[in-house]
Amino acid sequence: MYILCTVLFVIGIYSIIAKRHIVKKIIGMVIIEYSVNLFLILVGYKAGGIAPILAKGQDVAEFASKGVDPLPQALVLTSIVIGLGTLALMAALAIRLYEKYNTFDMSEINRLRG
Amino acid sequence: MTVFYVLMVFMIIGAIVAVETKNMLSAVIAVGAVGVGASVIFLFLRAPDIAITQVIVEVLSLIILIRVTIRADNYAIERRQDNFANIVGLVFVGLFLVFAFWAYKGLPEFGNPLMRVSSSYLREGTRETGAANIVASVILDYRAYDTLGEAIVLFTSILGAFVILRPKGRKHTSEKDKGSFGIIEDKEIKGSR
Secondary structure, rough: OOHHHHHHHHHHHHHHOOOOOOOHHHHHHHHHHHHHHHHHHHOOEOOOEEOOOOOOOOHHHHHHEEOOOOOHHHHHHHHHHHHHHHHEEEEEHHHHHHHHHHOOEHHHHHHHHO | HHHHHHHHHHHHHHHHHHHHHOOOHHHHHHHHHHHHHHHHHHOOOOOOHHHHHHHHHHHHHHHHHHHOOOOOOOOOOOOOHHHHHHHHHHHHHHHHHHHHHHHHHHOOOOOOOOOOOHHHHHHHHHHOOOOOOOHHHHHHHHHHHHHHHHHHHHHHHHHHHHHHOOOOOOHHHOOOOOOOOOOHHHHHHHHHH
């Protein structure tokens, strides 16, 4: 399971390093984000567990022994929303670069500068 | 258990399609498929809050990415293959996988979390905070300062995006703005190509 998650991460890394289109780099960043969030949730999963929401009339001791880890879930909730913010920032930068240079190609932009 | 593997393989295939396809619009949509797969897997991992948030964020990020790609030339520029970057990328990927495989031996096995802190959250959470949803009690009570910091980061990034995207400042009003906020005329699209 962890290894499959890491494969997802590695695809994102490859996309950032090897692709020249700036949107592909952004896509790689987004994929990395998903894989890291997924990894944290995977670490907190308990086999046969229940969601950390207390149902009405449920025994608290039984709930505490069966519930999955709520801490990574809470922090990943934060990180997903922050990911949206960074994505918006990256998209704004990409749009600005396109307006200035009329291309999305990173090496082209490097060549045109200066 | 198998459903996790099926969904993970689906996500990996989606990611490969997103990275390797030539058409940018289909790449963006493949990323959307990966995100939706992630939200379904969150649902199966007993994390309904995350699944809901992931769907909403997925829709928004898809809109943002389509907004980036829609006006431009939709095809990836692959005239010259950048061999050096490809090789560096693949070497790094291999090294990373090896080290990750090595590091995962130290982790607790899948399905047996440590839960030193969070078992007390599960036990005491409802009594101490009065919230039935323990995730909500963590983000809004035990770790409320984290949530405040998240709000600040979000605000800052949106502010940055607005500053970057705003039409040119007062100095350059004589220059022709190219519709920085979106819809541009047809002839301008043709002109910019």
